[in-house]
Amino acid sequence: MDFVQLIMKFAIIAVVYIIIFVAFIIMYKDMKSGGKKKVKRDPFGLEIIKPGKNSNLKMGGVIPIQNSITIGRKEDNTLMLSDEYVSSHHVRIYIKNTDYFLEDMNSTNGTKLNSKKLVGKSIIKKGDTIQIGTSEFKVIG
DSSP states (O other): HHHHHHHHHHHHHHHHHHHHHHHHHHHHHHHTTTTTTOOOOOEEEEEEOOOOOTOOOOOTOOOOOSSSEEEEETTTTSSEEOOOTTTTEEEEEEEETTEEEEEOOSSSSSSSEEEEESSEEEEEEETTEEEETTTTEEOOO
């Protein structure tokens, strides 16, 4: 009987130490991250409204945007368009702080944002339409 009680005492002490150890690990990870919580963003992307003269686009398809994408005719773009009205590096979409920006990269034929010619860069939001060459996209997310 004394042996069982001794084992139970050690078991209870071991459980208490394990709980304290796990609590210290959690506190260390919290302090290491600086108490900052990651900001969860809603999914953001472009829905293809009109594929135009691009065989690689399908109406209703979605192009997700994580951090930034480039759109143009050259192969080094994130999204390559085969439209003759699209420049080699036409536009860039990127995030800065919590806003998404559309920037025309000095394209020859320009970019339209909500049916107006884009000059330089502009903030884009859900529901905006973007026309690049013969293609049209809608901002979703």
